[in-house]
Amino acid sequence: xxxxxxxxxxxxxxxxxAEERCLLSSSFSSCGAAVxxxxxxxxxxxxxxxxxxxxxxxxxxxxxxxxxxxxxxxRVHAFATTTGMMRNLGVANKHIYIYAQHFALADxxxxxxxxxxxxxxxxxxxxxAFAKVGDYASCFGTFRDFVRSGSRIDxxxxxxxxxxxxxxxxxxxxxxxxxxxxKAGLHSDLFVSAALVDMYARCxxxxxxxxxxxxxxxxxxxxxxxxISGYAxxxxxxxxxxxxxxxxxxxxxxxxxxxxxxVFACAKLGVMHNAKMIxxxxxxxxxxxxxxxxxxxxxMYAKCGSxxxxxxxxxxxxxxxxxxxxxxISAYGIHGCGREALELFPLxxxxxxxxxxxxxxxxxxxxxxxxxxxEGLRFFHSMEKEYFIYPDVKHYTCVVDLLGRAGKLKEALExxxxxxxxxxxxxxxxxxxxxxxxxxxxxxxRAAKSLLELNPRIxxxxxxxxxxxxxxxxxxxxxxxxxxxxxKGLRKTPGWTLIEIGKKTHRFRVGDKSNPLSKEIYKTLKxxxxxxxxxxxxxxxxxxxxxxxxxxxxxxxxxxxxxxxxAYGIIATPGGTTLRISKNLRVCGDCHNFTKLASAVTQxxxxxxDANRFHHFREGTCSCGDYW
DNA sequence: ATAGGGTTAG
Numbered sequence: 043x044x045x046x047x048x049x050x051x052x053x054x055x056x057x058x059x060a061e062e063r064c065l066l067s068s069s070f071s072s073c074g075a076a077v078x079x080x081x082x083x084x085x086x087x088x089x090x091x092x093x094x095x096x097x098x099x100x101x102x103x104x105x106x107x108x109x110x111x112x113x114x115x116x117r118v119h120a121f122a123t124t125t126g127m128m129r130n131l132g133v134a135n136k137h138i139y140i141y142a143q144h145f146a147l148a149d150x151x152x153x154x155x156x157x158x159x160x161x162x163x164x165x166x167x168x169x170x171a172f173a174k175v176g177d178y179a180s181c182f183g184t185f186r187d188f189v190r191s192g193s194r195i196d197x198x199x200x201x202x203x204x205x206x207x208x209x210x211x212x213x214x215x216x217x218x219x220x221x222x223x224x225k226a227g228l229h230s231d232l233f234v235s236a237a238l239v240d241m242y243a244r245c246x247x248x249x250x251x252x253x254x255x256x257x258x259x260x261x262x263x264x265x266x267x268x269x270i271s272g273y274a275x276x277x278x279x280x281x282x283x284x285x286x287x288x289x290x291x292x293x294x295x296x297x298x299x300x301x302x303x304x305v306f307a308c309a310k311l312g313v314m315h316n317a318k319m320i321x322x323x324x325x326x327x328x329x330x331x332x333x334x335x336x337x338x339x340x341x342m343y344a345k346c347g348s349x350x351x352x353x354x355x356x357x358x359x360x361x362x363x364x365x366x367x368x369x370x371i372s373a374y375g376i377h378g379c380g381r382e383a384l385e386l387f388p389l390x391x392x393x394x395x396x397x398x399x400x401x402x403x404x405x406x407x408x409x410x411x412x413x414x415x416x417e418g419l420r421f422f423h424s425m426e427k428e429y430f431i432y433p434d435v436k437h438y439t440c441v442v443d444l445l446g447r448a449g450k451l452k453e454a455l456e457x458x459x460x461x462x463x464x465x466x467x468x469x470x471x472x473x474x475x476x477x478x479x480x481x482x483x484x485x486x487x488r489a490a491k492s493l494l495e496l497n498p499r500i501x502x503x504x505x506x507x508x509x510x511x512x513x514x515x516x517x518x519x520x521x522x523x524x525x526x527x528x529x530k531g532l533r534k535t536p537g538w539t540l541i542e543i544g545k546k547t548h549r550f551r552v553g554d555k556s557n558p559l560s561k562e563i564y565k566t567l568k569x570x571x572x573x574x575x576x577x578x579x580x581x582x583x584x585x586x587x588x589x590x591x592x593x594x595x596x597x598x599x600x601x602x603x604x605x606x607x608x609a610y611g612i613i614a615t616p617g618g619t620t621l622r623i624s625k626n627l628r629v630c631g632d633c634h635n636f637t638k639l640a641s642a643v644t645q646x647x648x649x650x651x652d653a654n655r656f657h658h659f660r661e662g663t664c665s666c667g668d669y670w
Numbered sequence: 671a672t673a674g675g676g677t678t679a680g
Binding site for chain 2: 232236298335341372375401
């Protein structure tokens, strides 16, 4: 065997190598095959006495690349040290890089510290490695050392640091790095500027992301993708779609990742027409619908109103992971199909996928939306025993929601007392919402106080409390809350409703008169309300905030953006056409009642996506079963 | 010898 031939070779160096190799071969017969062959190539070489000059740095590099375990790297490392090969910067840097790739950061960093001489690659690789494994403190610390060492920062290091800023949401640090980018004159580098755009967008500063993006002299696919994804992330998915069009106009071909971000934007926007467009694009360009793209498409179709189209994608996917299953479960959930969501769960287990925390949230939330109280509670209590998932505040929030919607306020409060997890805004919000649905002011104030203490800058918390007071007819308190809100310079999020008509969408606000067909819309609405009143519709003025007389209140109600959109839909589409509507806030009780009756009187299906879920109105009923 | 963008809830 090779082993023997090796030991018969001589010279000091060869003996050391042989020793080394004997050690190795015993311990990693299979896993270290690559390293073995590296050593073997030296010992079986025709030259009987290998000298350091015949040990090519390239053979070390290729051995490193083929290492499968950290121990393999350590052995090559030891050999390189013995042979003096570590003095070669290329070889040393490659060691750091490969250690880092195997997540052996301690080894990588120790080596880096021991190096007598370092160049930019050494620094870059270490900084990049820290960013990759999420050790941001070390990443920033090492970058600082790098800057202080007086080295010239380069276009390789900066994207790593910017990525760390993005992942830690450190806008301030990101801006500092941006200054360094200018000083180094690297702002026109493609990688650096794309990383800047990504950093700004993910830190919530789309304006500056866009500024950097607009200044770029050249934009490649990735630059476009980060900008598109940035807008979708920041709640402006319309701009994402506009940029997607522009990207193609400018002759930059989107790849699969770009389409995933566009699919994500369509999911955010919720317009079915756009969903179909991007689906066509994907089909026409023969992008395979893989795990991530498929999952994103399920979510998109669900959030654009079609749980059936979502299911079709789901059924067509060969590979599914826990995210895919969770997405489909939550797709059923937001459409009020709790039973279907629950049926999917055992199928997931059968296919060998274990649920995670989010899957559990999706199940609980599906039960809540469908009013499946017993099923939801049973699942909640089984989480820990069956799936080893200890319920956190998100799960408790779902259960409070579940109990609250079902009128079991007492149980919800008991649960809240028992819970040890720290209560967050979402939790208090659910509790407050439960009080709101059942017109209970008893506990609402306590919950609202906690909520406002946690974050006094969220307008919707004031609105929720003010609604509770309004419901109880406590107009003085309504006024107080509104004053408090105004004194902090906060304003209620203006409500709007979108309606899809063919390939276009139209936006309405309360009392909106900007539509060219405005007159006709109001006339139609008036006639419709009269018809509905004959069918038993009584405006529910409890949903109006202001303390004004009943007649005026009804007047404001009748121009809620949702009603205007429905009236417009009736005018703009042939009878029987399904109306697709999307709202930024939750649907108000009066509009809900109105839409139910309108679906019966006009014989149309009306699909409304609100901030929380979908409502399918048909023949006078809603899929939410009046739980929402 | 080194580099970027993508999927689930609330």
